[in-house]
Amino acid sequence: MTWEVLSIIGTVAFAISGAIVAMEEEYDLLGVYILGIVTAFGGGAVRNLLIGVPVSALWEQGPLFLVALVSMTIVYLFPKQMLPPWKRWGNFFDALGLSAFAIQGALYAVKMGHPLSAVIVAAVLTGSGGGIIRDVLAGRKPLVLHAEIYAVWAILAGLAIGLKWAESPVELYVLFIAVAALRILSYAYGWKLPRRAVGEKAKGQT
Amino acid sequence: MTWEVLSIIGTVAFAISGAIVAMEEEYDLLGVYILGIVTAFGGGAVRNLLIGVPVSALWEQGPLFLVALVSMTIVYLFPKQMLPPWKRWGNFFDALGLSAFAIQGALYAVKMGHPLSAVIVAAVLTGSGGGIIRDVLAGRKPLVLHAEIYAVWAILAGLAIGLKWAESPVELYVLFIAVAALRILSYAYGWKLPRRAVGEKAKGQT
Amino acid sequence: MTWEVLSIIGTVAFAISGAIVAMEEEYDLLGVYILGIVTAFGGGAVRNLLIGVPVSALWEQGPLFLVALVSMTIVYLFPKQMLPPWKRWGNFFDALGLSAFAIQGALYAVKMGHPLSAVIVAAVLTGSGGGIIRDVLAGRKPLVLHAEIYAVWAILAGLAIGLKWAESPVELYVLFIAVAALRILSYAYGWKLPRRAVGEKAKGQT
Structure with a gap:
């Protein structure tokens, strides 16, 4: 049950985030749908590939697919007056997708008896897979x-699940909300990780 | 039989289209071959992944591989006097590849008993997979x-096959020619889908 | 045994090369780790996909994963005074990764009884898979x-193994060193393959 709810939230959130990025890049109507679908199901496809479930299991998600289509259509038809905060909304949905899929990836890795390090990697790659595909297809750097602290929250989800801090459905939902909220806060307040630039770019720009 | 013919057409067409894009991007001789091969077999790899056939089935396509190599070599050695219409030729071969692989993807999804929505998605993703990989590796937006109406024709192929409008080999060939022709016409006449740009780009450029 | 050694070398080399590229692109701390890991294991994932081993076999590489983490941390903490030759070091590690994975890919294709053409393709795609993923995620053209002659050396590795010039561990190590050295020499001396640019770019820039 929790699994299905997280699937729906993650798929819808990434579908919308993909649609918003496609509109920002001036892609056409079908570009919006395709980028949304690839983002939404790309996360799941990466997860399936990484955990050894056939990617073709995606086809069994007919209802999920319809939900994604409807979500993207609503976003596409959104009234113009409500447009300005797109970027914020894009980040909001990206945060939901990240949190939902990071938890799913971690849960699956635990179920398959993998060690903690693999659980964390599964959380990060599953949570960020859809967003990475979206950004590459939009010609952006992922x-x-x-960006602001991003993967840290996926790692947190992986830790919480790998160390069994969150196991019951309620605990998982709390974890989902916490991870999404932390991602949104880190965007809102511009929390950043240290970075260390080298080479030509660093010389030229800094 | 029809399946093999479509495989050959799609592979050759995407190999040539990849080679042309690589030359446009000033990639070197091997870059041309690699981008051509990745484009040609990337379409098939995406199809295999999506429909649950092992990607390693690609290795059984030795003859197809030779055909792709020969096609790319011919394109690479093409006399200079005939160069100007490259862009048109690139689009021509891209259209053939799109049509051939879209029909293949849809046929496969039907054979596996998937619902209409999945048939359409299979047609779109299989038909455009090779081209998407090509464009990403060339540093372009897919x-x-x-572009001009593009995926619409793949959707049409999916509909025609999912609704059993085209089943016999003759019908499939007619569908193949129709889809490729529509794609070429939409390029020649600049038919476009509506697009709705939002955010910074829209403000800055339009 | 040889297989494991090549795995370790390839993984560490690509992890470091990914970390260096991430620092050049001013990615943050986790961006450095993620790009390094994706580069290191992306090569293996592409190889697994292409040769029909489940991608999830990646999870059994716990120790390899730790080795990659440690390597990236060392690179990240490298003293500033030793920074200037980053680009050269990036190419050095890229060459090691290319050579190690190209030989692995070719060995596997031979073991599975594929023909020479497939062995060569396996060498090229396996050897360059990690680097291609790295460059795409860094927003660069692969x-x-x-670049300078690059894939030629992977083809050489494929030929040497497909034609049984190198079979014993010693021969394989010699081949590994030779391929890596040729790649480095071709970078140092700017050996290039012919290229034939067409279309707008060629007109505009040359």
Whole structure:
């Protein structure tokens, strides 16, 4: 049950975030749908590939697919007056998708008896897979690699699940909300990780 | 039989289209071959991944691989006097590849008993997979996401096959020619889908 | 045994090369780790996909994963005074990774009884897979497609193994060193393959 709820939230959130990025890049109507779907199901496809479930299991998600289509259509038809805060909304949905899929990836890795390090990697790659595919297809550098603290929260989800801090459905939902909230806060307040630039770019720009 | 013919057409067409894009991007001789091969077999790899056939089935396509190599060599050695219409030729071969692989993807999804929505998605993703990989590796935004009506024709192929409008080999060939022709016409006449840009880019550029 | 040694070398080399590219692109601390890991294990994931081993076999590489983490941490904490030759070091590690994974890919294709053409393709795609993923995620055009002679050395590895010139562990290590050295020499001396640019870019820039 928790698994299905997280699937729905993650898929819808990434579908919307993909649609918003496609509109920002001036892609056409179908570009919006395709980028949304690839973002939404790309996360799941990466997860399936990484945990050894056939990618073709995606086809069994007919209802989820319809939900994604409806979500993207609503976003596409959103009234113009409500447009300005797109970027914030894009980040909001990206945060939900990250949190939902990071928890799913970690849960699966635990179920398959993997060690803690693998649980954390599964959380990070599953949570950020959809967003990475979205950004690459939009011709952008993946958000997860350079943005405000991002992957840290996926790691937190992996830790919480790998160390059995969160196991019951209620605990998982609390974890989901906490991870999403931390991601949103880190965006809102511009929390950053240290970075260490080298080479030409660093010389030229800093 | 029809399946093999479509495989050959799609592979050759995407190999040539990849080679042309690589030359446009000033990639070197091997870059041309690699981008051509990745484009040609990337479409098939995406199809295999999506429909649950092992990607390693690619290795059984030795003859197809030779055909792709020969096609790319011919393109690479093409006399200079005939160069100007490259862009048109690139689009021509891209259209053939799109049509051939979209039909293949849809046929496979039907054979596996998937519902209509999955047939359409299979047609779109299989038909555009090779081109998306090509564009990403060339550092471009994927044509399918922003170009003239593109995915619409793949959707049409999915519909025609999912609704059993085209089943016999003759019908499938007619469908193949129709989809490729529509894609070429939409390029020649600049048919476009509506697009709705938001955010900074829209403000800055339009 | 040889297989494990090549795995370790390839993984460490690509992890470091990914970390260096991430620092050049000013990615943050976690961006450095993620790009390094994706580069290191992306090569293996592409290899697994192409040769039909489940991608999830990656999770059994716990020790390899730790080795990659330690390597990236060392690179990240490297003293500033030793920074200037980053680009050269990046190419050095890229060359080691290319050589190690190209030989692995070719060995596997031979073991599975594939023909020579498939052995060569396996060497090229396995050897360059990690680097291609790295460059795409860094928003760069893949080095393998346009750089100095690059794929030629992977093809050489494929030929040497496909034609049974190198079979014993000693021969394989010699081949590994030779391929890496040729790649480094081709970078140092700027050996290039012919390229044939067409279209707008060629007109505009040359």
